[in-house]
Amino acid sequence: MRKTNWLLLALVLVLSSFLAACSGGSSGSGGDGGSGDSAEGSANGDQVFNLEEASDIPSMDPQISTDTVGSQWITETYEGLYRMKDGEIAEGIATGDPEVSEDALTWTFNLREDAKWSNGEPVTAHDFVYAWQRAVNPDTKSEYGPYLMGGIIKNADAIAKGESDVSELGVKADGDYKLVVELEKPVPYFQSLTTNSTFFPVYQDFVEEQGDQFALEADNMISNGPFKMTEWNHGSSFKFVKNEDYWDAETVQLEEINVQIVKDAATAVNLYDTGKLDRTPISAEFVNERINDIGFQQYLEAGPWYLKLNQERNGEKTPLANINVRKAIAQAIDKKGLVDVVLNNGSTEINGLIPKDFYTSEDGEDFREASGDYLSYNVDEAKKAWETAKEELGTDEVTVEILTGDTTTSTNMVDYFQEQLETNLDGLTVKTLKVPFQQRLELDTSEDYDIEVAGWNPDYVDPYTFLSMFETEGENNHMNYSSEAYDTAVERSVNENALDPEARWNDALEAEKILLEDAAIAPIYQDGRSYLISPKVKNVYKNQTGSRWEYKWAYADNAAAENAQ
Structure with missing residues (x-):
């Protein structure tokens, strides 16, 4: 998609935002569809949820x-x-x-x-x-x-x-x-x-x-666990039923969870509107027109998204091995334009690795605020680094490939990245590779890519869950980045300073600074999600770590859905 198309889309969204504001409805954030604390009513009618995933489960x-996806349903x-x-x-x-x-x-x-x-x-x-x-x-x-x-x-x-x-x-x-x-x-x-x-x-x-x-x-x-899988139609759907042998089966009220694999956002919204889905995430083009719906809800996740900049592919150095290439790419993308126009789902731009509202010091300071901004959008700085990079590489023409998923959102994002980079960095050609999730995982593991659109959901509440990924021997590095100074700071935080919270805090700040000053990755945004959630969906707890949703305590209040119509 070319630049003029993005400008047109921006104007459409601004206009629809204005119209939505004039209608006088609520913003739609909050509600009880995804929170156990505010749920009201009781379980009644069929205890069945019909949900969607954008990708199949690689393994259970x-x-x-x-x-x-696997983590969600294994949990x-x-x-x-x-x-x-x-x-x-x-x-x-x-x-x-x-x-x-x-x-x-x-x-x-x-x-x-x-x-x-x-x-x-x-x-x-x-x-x-x-x-x-x-x-x-x-x-x-x-x-x-x-x-x-x-x-x-x-x-x-x-x-x-x-x-x-x-x-x-x-x-x-x-x-x-x-x-x-x-x-x-x-x-x-x-x-x-x-x-x-x-x-x-x-x-x-x-x-x-x-x-x-x-x-x-x-x-x-x-x-x-609370449920057991009874059907798995690869590529299309899977089904879970209550596990009567679970030790706390009395607490589990849902009898059945049906999950469809839906990659197209418009299809998912249509399935929701026709009562075939009880919840679906919605992409940018639907947010403003649905923001006043009773089922609209928005969440800021603890997951940062970034570009992995692979420095070696199939035994050969890539252009990303040059630090000025990495700095140019990291600063040439308008992140605010991405979250406001392309994503438009509650995500926010991020200029670091550790997300905001995730980890705080003993005196309550948020890590993101304490660490500050790195590699912010700055076209002048990007062009300066790019010209230096071309001199160092001895060429005026550079080609890179961006690897991403094949969902609607992934496709829109990578098209935006392509337009931004080719517009702002003269002589750069960006190719895109859009593949199913499992294939993307395989290409990542084998390090067979130049740039990858990647995100990370934390495994536990600690900076190490993010920082450990990019250590030289990190199991999820997969981009041939290595820094002795970075490794030292990260390891110090979990070894000699493990029981010293203040020292660990400073170690994490130092490690993130090294990572971003090396432009090892290009931070882009902190994930936000907009959803349409049926009023019948109650007590689905939202988590920052592990599985995004927890259904053990959930139930269906079908009367609430009928009253909302």
Whole structure:
């Protein structure tokens, strides 16, 4: 799409915003569709939610999954030591808080004795031991296991590198219902970390019986969470029903969750309007015309989005290996135009990695405000860096490719990036590659791209969940960035300064500064989401970490939907 098209779209949206404001309705933010605290009414009528996802689930294996879609539905079908409820840690298979030794290296979790798998077998500490060992076993090829457990649980690194046996992992069962974990170092966020799906238990006999087919079909799954998967039509839909064997089944009121895969935003809105979906995110072109709908809601996520600038591809240096190329690209995109016009969904521009309203100092200062702005939109600075880059590269013509997804929003975004970069950086040609989510993951892992549109949802509430990604040996670096100074600051925050909050705060500030002054990534925006949510949807809790939604406590108030019509 060329520049004139974006200007036309901007004018249309400004006009529709004006008309919406003149109508006198509310902004639509808030409401009770996604918050348990404000929900009213009661469960009545069919306890069924009809939802959508833009992508299929790559895998339902807790130790293999790395994506947000998989994490969402694994969290509903499995249960770890704890689960998230409205951003707070709630009991799962563990009862009460863990017992932590004085040196903060030994954590003991007491497990409930009434938890069962969907085949009727008890959930025990042995299931956690097997799952955690499996997560760091090189044969499993788990990305998250070594990433989340390495350097944290005793011997996890050595096992992941094939230097020690899985039996040496610092996790043991003290009987059937007590789990004892030994850490390499104090980890203040470890309890929060256990809510991540990588730490969920799996039933050894079933996993080994299924072999390499485990968790790839509904029939190849076993559950210990509130729901279980009963249908998985790859590429089109999947279905979950209440798990009657769940230890807290009395709390679960939903009987069924049906999920359609809908990539086209207009199609999703039509399905919502015709009552075939109870919730759908809406893209820019629908926000202003639907902002006064009773079902309109908007949320700011804790997920930053950025361009990953890969410095080496298939063994060859890319143009992104040049720091001035990276600085030019990072400063040549009008981020405000992106969030206001292209996204128009509640997202906000960001000039750093750590999102706002995510992490605060002991005296309540927000990290984003304390760290300040890096690589802000500045065409003059971008052009200056670009001319220097071309001199250093010895060419006036540079071509790069941007990798992204194939959804409507992804397509609109990458077209915008292409227009901005080619307009502001003379001699730059931008190609785009729009692929399904699973293929994008594969290209990312194999580092077979130049620039990738990427985002990250935090795994736990701590800056390390973001900063650790870009360490030289980070499991999710995948862009050939390396800085000794950055590695030192990040590692210091979780080693010698682990129990010193003020020192950790300063380490994180220093690390982010190094990362952005190196222009290792180009920060773009902090994710916001606009939704149409049926008034019948109640008590769906919203989380910052792990799965975006929590359905254990949800219910359908069909009378509320009828009254709203």
